[in-house]
Amino acid sequence: MGKNKRKKSKNRAKKARNMKYAENNGAGRSLKKTAADVSPAEEKAAEDAAVNVGLRAGDIVMAALFLLFIFGFAVAGFISPDRDFSQMENRSLEQFPEFSFEKLKKGEFTEDLEKYMSDQVFLKDSLVTLKTDIDRAFGKNLQNGVYFAKDGYILQQYLENREVIDENIGYINDFAQSVDIPVDMILVPNAVEQHKDKLPPFAVNDSQAQSAEHIGQLLGENVSLYYMDDTDSYYRTDHHWTSEGAKKAFEEYLERSGQEKSDAEYNVETVGGFYGTLYSKAPSAFTKPDELHLYTNPDGEYKVEYVKENKTADTVYEREFLDKKDKYSVFFGGNFSQVRISSNAKSGEKVLVLKDSYANAMMPFIIDRYSEVTMIDMRYYHFEENTVSQLCELYGADRVILIYNMDFINSDRNFIWLD
Amino acid sequence: MLFSSITFLFAFLALVLIVYFIVPRVCKNAVLLVFSLVFYAWGEPVYVFLMLASVTVAYLTGIFADRSKRKNSKIPLIALLTAIVWNIGLMLFFKYTDFFILNVNNILKSDIKLLGLALPIGISFYSFQTLSYVIDVYRGEVKAQKNFINLAAYVSLFPQLIAGPIVRYQTIEDQLNYRRESLPQFARGVKRFAIGLGKKVILANNIGALFSQLSALPQSEQSVLGAWLGIIAYTFQIYFDFSGYSDMAIGLGKMFGFDFLENFNYPYISDSITDFWRRWHISLSTWFRDYVYIPLGGNRKGKARQCLNIMIVWFLTGFWHGANWNFMLWGIYFGVILLFEKLVWLNVLKKLPSLIRHVYALFLIVVGWGIFAFEDTSALINNFKNLFGLSGIPLANRSDMLILSNYAIMFVILVIASTPLFKKLGEKLGKTCPAVYGCVIEPAVMLVVMAVSVAYLAGNSFNPFLYFRF
Numbered sequence: 001m002g003k004n005k006r007k008k009s010k011n012r013a014k015k016a017r018n019m020k021y022a023e024n025n026g027a028g029r030s031l032k033k034t035a036a037d038v039s040p041a042e043e044k045a046a047e048d049a050a051v052n053v054g055l056r057a058g059d060i061v062m063a064a065l066f067l068l069f070i071f072g073f074a075v076a077g078f079i080s081p082d083r084d085f086s087q088m089e090n091r092s093l094e095q096f097p098e099f100s101f102e103k104l105k106k107g108e109f110t111e112d113l114e115k116y117m118s119d120q121v122f123l124k125d126s127l128v129t130l131k132t133d134i135d136r137a138f139g140k141n142l143q144n145g146v147y148f149a150k151d152g153y154i155l156q157q158y159l160e161n162r163e164v165i166d167e168n169i170g171y172i173n174d175f176a177q178s179v180d181i182p183v184d185m186i187l188v189p190n191a192v193e194q195h196k197d198k199l200p201p202f203a204v205n206d207s208q209a210q211s212a213e214h215i216g217q218l219l220g221e222n223v224s225l226y227y228m229d230d231t232d233s234y235y236r237t238d239h240h241w242t243s244e245g246a247k248k249a250f251e252e253y254l255e256r257s258g259q260e261k262s263d264a265e266y267n268v269e270t271v272g273g274f275y276g277t278l279y280s281k282a283p284s285a286f287t288k289p290d291e292l293h294l295y296t297n298p299d300g301e302y303k304v305e306y307v308k309e310n311k312t313a314d315t316v317y318e319r320e321f322l323d324k325k326d327k328y329s330v331f332f333g334g335n336f337s338q339v340r341i342s343s344n345a346k347s348g349e350k351v352l353v354l355k356d357s358y359a360n361a362m363m364p365f366i367i368d369r370y371s372e373v374t375m376i377d378m379r380y381y382h383f384e385e386n387t388v389s390q391l392c393e394l395y396g397a398d399r400v401i402l403i404y405n406m407d408f409i410n411s412d413r414n415f416i417w418l419d
Numbered sequence: 420m421l422f423s424s425i426t427f428l429f430a431f432l433a434l435v436l437i438v439y440f441i442v443p444r445v446c447k448n449a450v451l452l453v454f455s456l457v458f459y460a461w462g463e464p465v466y467v468f469l470m471l472a473s474v475t476v477a478y479l480t481g482i483f484a485d486r487s488k489r490k491n492s493k494i495p496l497i498a499l500l501t502a503i504v505w506n507i508g509l510m511l512f513f514k515y516t517d518f519f520i521l522n523v524n525n526i527l528k529s530d531i532k533l534l535g536l537a538l539p540i541g542i543s544f545y546s547f548q549t550l551s552y553v554i555d556v557y558r559g560e561v562k563a564q565k566n567f568i569n570l571a572a573y574v575s576l577f578p579q580l581i582a583g584p585i586v587r588y589q590t591i592e593d594q595l596n597y598r599r600e601s602l603p604q605f606a607r608g609v610k611r612f613a614i615g616l617g618k619k620v621i622l623a624n625n626i627g628a629l630f631s632q633l634s635a636l637p638q639s640e641q642s643v644l645g646a647w648l649g650i651i652a653y654t655f656q657i658y659f660d661f662s663g664y665s666d667m668a669i670g671l672g673k674m675f676g677f678d679f680l681e682n683f684n685y686p687y688i689s690d691s692i693t694d695f696w697r698r699w700h701i702s703l704s705t706w707f708r709d710y711v712y713i714p715l716g717g718n719r720k721g722k723a724r725q726c727l728n729i730m731i732v733w734f735l736t737g738f739w740h741g742a743n744w745n746f747m748l749w750g751i752y753f754g755v756i757l758l759f760e761k762l763v764w765l766n767v768l769k770k771l772p773s774l775i776r777h778v779y780a781l782f783l784i785v786v787g788w789g790i791f792a793f794e795d796t797s798a799l800i801n802n803f804k805n806l807f808g809l810s811g812i813p814l815a816n817r818s819d820m821l822i823l824s825n826y827a828i829m830f831v832i833l834v835i836a837s838t839p840l841f842k843k844l845g846e847k848l849g850k851t852c853p854a855v856y857g858c859v860i861e862p863a864v865m866l867v868v869m870a871v872s873v874a875y876l877a878g879n880s881f882n883p884f885l886y887f888r889f
Binding site: 056057058059060061062063065066067070071073074077104105106107110113117118121123124127128130131132134135138139140141142200201202203204 | 432821
């Protein structure tokens with residue numbers, strides 16, 4: 001930098017300092033430089049000093065690292081192929097938007113482009129993980145609605161929504177009145193309730209036991225409630241219960257409702273590396289994967305019919321999901337509006353099951369106890385030919401079993417379709 | 420486009436850096452202009468033409484406002500008035516018309532249709548800049564810019580386009596015409612930009628999420644403590660967001676060889692409101708001082724007139740922040756406090772212990788944000804009732820402890836970052852071990868801050884733009 005300029009800037013700094021206190025005293029117009037002006041000048045002086053002691057190396061490092069960072073990400077993002085789906089976050093990723101002048105004018109094109117850039121950024125998964133763990137380091141043990149709890153558990157916050165519960169139970173009561181077979185409701189608490197002791201201090205949740213009590217009071221006489229208070233086997237990284245939890249609960253249900261036990265024996269197969277839905281909500285690098293256990297009855301013979309999908313299978317397990325991220329979908333491959341399963345179970349009884357995804361893990365045991373099971377998922381059973389009560393008659397069901405987890409009853413809005 | 424976006428960092432900035440440093444000197448301003456227009460058109464594909472119209476008006480009126488060339492002529496004055504009418508008119512039309520119509524309708528029970536226009540981003544910033552340029556030409560403080568591209572580049576310069584600071588033409592006049600980018604300046608720009616990005620993405624967005632969570636709670640879940648946590652969260656959010664933007668603007672400016680003036684100077688360490696307004700959004704308060712307060716007579720026409728002038732300036736300052744009653748109220752609130760401090764209180768205050776002065780200033784600042792944060796009048800009143808326990812809500816509820824435990828570390832960081840502590844630490848390290856500090860610590864901090872910021876951006880975290888109303 002030239003000597004003159006340096007001198008000038010020093011003078012200016014001096015001038016500014018002198019004027020700092022000389023508030024607008026008539027010579028207002030020459031007062032346009034303020035205290036704030038000092039710092040660039042001072043910085044300039046500091047810069048010169050730095051150059052003098054040969055600190056240029058620091059500047060080179062700073063500039064080089066910055067450019068490397070910016071261009072590294074830019075080039076890597078450009079070269080690396082786009083992904084359709086993020087297994088880790090369990091959602092579809094934005095693709096390069098189609099261009100049109102209309103979209104450009106409305107600002108939609110650039111908006112979509114930004115989403116695309118952000119979704120397809122290089123090292124996206126690692127960055128999302130990094131973000132989660134920095135937040136954890138800041139002490140945020142409640143992220144995206146889930147708590148980081150003891151023993152590697154991720155627990156979903158439960159806040160009771162009485163309105164939704166009351167509405168849903170109302171629909172269930174109406175439904176129960178429209179059929180003349182026994183209606184049982186298996187209500188499963190979530191991990192956050194059963195593993196309360198693992199929650200971080202000051203965690204805020206409502207009591208599911210109290211919600212269950214409230215539901216018990218609301219339910220009509222023709223619905224028997226089985227609240228599975230003893231369940232304690234949940235995945236650490238997924239919002240579902242394990243096969244063990246489901247098996248134990250089913251046995252308890254049979255016992256408490258006075259039904260005969262099933263005598264099926266099972267082989268257990270273990271699949272590791274399961275990162276569930278709760279992990280996706282707050283993917284931390286420190287989360288250890290779950291194991292998933294598949295129970296198979298070597299003597300069981302089944303016909304699994306996906307009614308709407310026109311598909312049949314001879315097992316409830318869709319094994320290709322074991323290689324994917326969402327391993328829980330190994331049960332049936334997810335949720336479907338109507339699935340009918342007939343088996344070689346001895347009882348000859350027929351049941352209709354109204355269910356959420358918790359029920360999927362219980363199905364391997366249910367189908368060995370009842371000869372014919374019709375599974376209805378109200379989230380997808382909309383605008384159908386028959387109402388659910390008509391289905392009961394049509395299929396000659398002996399019993400209706402509702403299998404729901406507490407969070408589902410507390411939030412789902414599809415019970416209206418029971419009408 | 421926001422600075423705090425993947426698109427800006429890894430596409431726009433990368434491109435503009437390459438092109439800018441490749442092209443010959445004569446094209447550099449043109450390159451900045453083109454990229455700045457793309458930057459603006461990114462979010463405002465139509466209003467970019469409005470900004471260009473504003474530039475054209477400034478260019479022409481600037482040339483004709485030069486009095487040295489036209490002595491004893493009315494043309495400079497006409498040019499000046501044209502510029503004033505255009506810029507003020509533009510702001511009135513786009514920013515304030517609907518507000519006036521709304522209030523006229525309310526008072527007269529009339530049914531005048533609203534214009535329903537979207538507010539062009541940054542209009543208050545660039546209108547103030549072009550206006551100050553023409554006024555300065557008229558006053559003879561700067562020469563009229565003959566080169567349209569240079570003037571257009573100045574007005575639309577993307578670092579400061581959408582969220583300030585209000586860079587005055589006189590600040591960068593020389594740099595616009597002849598500037599030399601240098602490595603030390605570039606390095607300082609990088610440092611500054613990284614600090615700004617971190618302030619915005621890591622600090623402001625994080626704590627801002629808490630404010631929006633708390634202010635969205637139904638009244639039945641509010642508590643006095645929660646209301647205070649909310650407004651304190653907002654206090655931090657607005658500072659780190661706004662000063663983060665200014666840091667990024669200053670940093671980017673340096674990368675391209677510009678030196679903008681500082682816009683914030685640790686406002687929360689103020690020990691009076693007078694002090695606060697010397698430290699907060701400095702480019703705005705000096706603008707009002709130089710183009711409103713002093714032309715109105717400043718303190719030269721007696722105490723009474725000075726008081727009136729102060730109130731006018733602070734009313735306008737408040738109203739500048741958005742066409743709404745709360746912003747007006749916010750301006751008047753500070754105007755009254757400043758008057759009070761000027762007339763009596765400041766002399767008393769000086770004698771009080773420093774702790775009391777700081778608590779006094781911070782309390783009034785935080786209460787001020789309580790006015791600023793709520794555009795809906797009933798929400799504003801309700802929040803104040805909540806703050807002072809006048810609405811029958813509990814002192815604290817179960818969520819407050821959870822929030823405190825989740826945000827305790829963040830609050831500590833925010834408090835420390837509001838003081839010059841980090842800066843002083845850096846200076847000290849720079850003196851004791853300059854080589855290690857300059858070559859290792861500073862670059863490492865920059866890299867970590869950048870990486871963490873990018874992680875937050877990639878994680879689709881809460882990332883609002885607070886200045887749509889400006």
